[in-house]
Amino acid sequence: MRITVIGCGYLGAVHAACMAELGHEVLGIDVDAAKIELLSAGRAPFYEPGLPELLTSASATGRLSFTTDISRAAGYDAHFIAVGTPQKKGEHAADLTYVDAAVTSLAPHLAPGSVVIGKSTVPVGTARRLAGIIAGVQPEAALAWNPEFLREGFAVQDTLRPDRLVYGLPDGDAADHAKTTLDEIYTVALGNDTPLVVTGYETAELVKVSANAFLATKISFINAIAEIADVTGADVTKIADAIGYDARIGRKFLNAGLGFGGGCLPKDIRAFQARAGELGADQALTFLREVDQINMRRRVRAVDLTRELLDGSLLGKKVAVLGLAFKPESDDVRDSPSLDVASQLRAQGARVVAFDPQAVENARRLHPELDFAESAADAARDADAVVILTEWREFRDLDPAEFGQIVADKRILDGRNCLDPDTWRAAGWRYRALGRP
Ligand SMILES: NC(=O)c1ccc[n+]([C@@H]2O[C@H](COP(=O)([O-])OP(=O)(O)OC[C@H]3O[C@@H](n4cnc5c(N)ncnc54)[C@H](O)[C@@H]3O)[C@@H](O)[C@H]2O)c1
Numbered sequence: 001m002r003i004t005v006i007g008c009g010y011l012g013a014v015h016a017a018c019m020a021e022l023g024h025e026v027l028g029i030d031v032d033a034a035k036i037e038l039l040s041a042g043r044a045p046f047y048e049p050g051l052p053e054l055l056t057s058a059s060a061t062g063r064l065s066f067t068t069d070i071s072r073a074a075g076y077d078a079h080f081i082a083v084g085t086p087q088k089k090g091e092h093a094a095d096l097t098y099v100d101a102a103v104t105s106l107a108p109h110l111a112p113g114s115v116v117i118g119k120s121t122v123p124v125g126t127a128r129r130l131a132g133i134i135a136g137v138q139p140e141a142a143l144a145w146n147p148e149f150l151r152e153g154f155a156v157q158d159t160l161r162p163d164r165l166v167y168g169l170p171d172g173d174a175a176d177h178a179k180t181t182l183d184e185i186y187t188v189a190l191g192n193d194t195p196l197v198v199t200g201y202e203t204a205e206l207v208k209v210s211a212n213a214f215l216a217t218k219i220s221f222i223n224a225i226a227e228i229a230d231v232t233g234a235d236v237t238k239i240a241d242a243i244g245y246d247a248r249i250g251r252k253f254l255n256a257g258l259g260f261g262g263g264c265l266p267k268d269i270r271a272f273q274a275r276a277g278e279l280g281a282d283q284a285l286t287f288l289r290e291v292d293q294i295n296m297r298r299r300v301r302a303v304d305l306t307r308e309l310l311d312g313s314l315l316g317k318k319v320a321v322l323g324l325a326f327k328p329e330s331d332d333v334r335d336s337p338s339l340d341v342a343s344q345l346r347a348q349g350a351r352v353v354a355f356d357p358q359a360v361e362n363a364r365r366l367h368p369e370l371d372f373a374e375s376a377a378d379a380a381r382d383a384d385a386v387v388i389l390t391e392w393r394e395f396r397d398l399d400p401a402e403f404g405q406i407v408a409d410k411r412i413l414d415g416r417n418c419l420d421p422d423t424w425r426a427a428g429w430r431y432r433a434l435g436r437p
C-alpha cells in the first residue's frame, strides 16, 4: 500500500517508519523543514528507542521518504493525519488549527478512492466535521478515525505490536472500502490476533480520550492516597502493591510520585472536559477537574518537601535535579512535572543544577535560566540536596555510598518512589519521598 503520514512528530515519525517496516511505501510529510531534513538523512529528530535503527533500515529499502511538499501526496492510497492537537493558549480546549490545515491542504490532492485516516487525538465530533471538508473537495475519498495508543519510550514496539486497533468508520457504503484499506495496512502485516474494535467516528474518538482519562484518573487516585499516607505515616508504595494484586485493579499505573505530564494526558483530560461542556454534558466529567488538581498538587508538594529537607529554606541552597523529561526513555519536556518542579525550586531561591540523560536540550529551550550539568555526578557535586524527578534507570541504579562522597550534604528527595529507602538511609542519607514515611 502507498501511504502518506502527515505530521512527523513523536507519533507520525514513528508511525511512518513502522509502516515502512511492515512493507508499505511511505511518504512522511511535515511543515517543519528542519525535521524533514533530519528524517530524510535517516536521523530521528527526537529520542525514541528503536527509531534510529528503523529509519536506517527503512531508508535503505527505499520504501521511506520525507518531504515538506503536500502536493506529493497525490496518487497515494491512504493518508494518516498525525499532526499536533495541543491545548489552546489560556483555554482547556484542543487547538484544532493544525488538523484543519493538514486536511484542507491535503484535500485537493486526494485521488478518488483514497482514504484519509485520522490518528491525532481529537475532540468527539471532529472526524464528522473533517469528513465534510473532504467530501466538499473530493467526494470519492473516505475518512476513517484510527486513534493511536502508543507510549513514548515504547513507541516502536507499541506500533508494531499494538494492544488493539480501533477503526472508526464512515456511515454507508464508504465503510467497507475504508475497512478494507485499514485491514490491508494493518492486519495483513500484523496478523489477525490483534484485537479489533470496529465502530463509528464518535465511538472511536471517545475510546482514545476515555483511555487517557482512565489512566490519568488511576494515577491521581494513587496520588490522592499518597496525600493520606503522608499525614498518617503509611506507605503508598505498599498500598499500591497490595491493591494491585487484585486482578480487577492491577498494579500498572499505580506509581505514586510527581504525577503525570507529557504531550498527552494533561491536555487530553482538559480538552475532554471542554468538549463535554460544549455538548452540555459538563457534569459528567467534573471529576477530571479533580484528577487534574490532585496531579498539579504533586508538584507543589515536591517543592515543599525539598524545602523541608533543607530545614525550611531553599534560599541559596544548591539543589541537584536529576531528571527533566516527563518520563524516562523520552526527551519530551512538554508539561513535564520534573521541569516544572526544577523551575519552581529556582524561582523560590534555590541554586538548581539539573541533569537528564536525554532532555537537557529541550529543557534548556524552555528554561534557559536553569543551570545544566553533563552528568548526574556533575549536578550533584557539592549539592545541599539531590531531588530525583524522573526515574531514569541510571538514577535508580545510583550507589548511595559513592554518590554520598560527591554531595555537600546527604539529603535526597525521591520524587518518583524509585529508590530503596532502607539502602539510602543505611548509607547515611536523609531520605524523603512523596507518600512514604
Ligand atoms: N506523542 C504521543 O505519544 C502520542 C500518542 C498517541 C496520540 N498522540 C496524538 O498525536 C498527535 C500528534 O502528537 P505528537 O506528540 O506527535 O506531536 P508533535 O508536536 O511531536 O508532532 C506534530 C507534527 O505535526 C507537524 N505539523 C503541524 N501542522 C502540520 C501541517 N499542516 N502539515 C504537516 N505537518 C504539520 C508539526 O510540525 C509536528 O512535527 C496529537 O494529537 C497527540 O495527542 C500522540
Ligand SMILES: O=c1ccn([C@@H]2O[C@H](COP(=O)(O)OP(=O)(O)O[C@H]3O[C@H](CO)[C@@H](O)[C@H](O)[C@H]3O)[C@@H](O)[C@H]2O)c(=O)[nH]1
Binding pocket: 121, 148, 149, 150, 151, 152, 153, 212, 215, 219, 252, 253, 254, 255, 256, 257, 258, 259, 260, 261, 262, 263, 264, 265, 326, 327
Ligand atoms: O504509575 C504511573 C504511570 C505513569 N505516570 C506518569 O504519567 C505520565 C504519562 O505516562 P505514559 O502514559 O507512560 O506516557 P505517554 O507516552 O504520555 O502515553 C500516554 O499518552 C499517549 C498519548 O495519548 C497514549 O497513546 C498512551 O497510551 C498513554 O499511556 C508520565 O508523566 C508518567 O511519569 C505516573 O506518574 N505513574
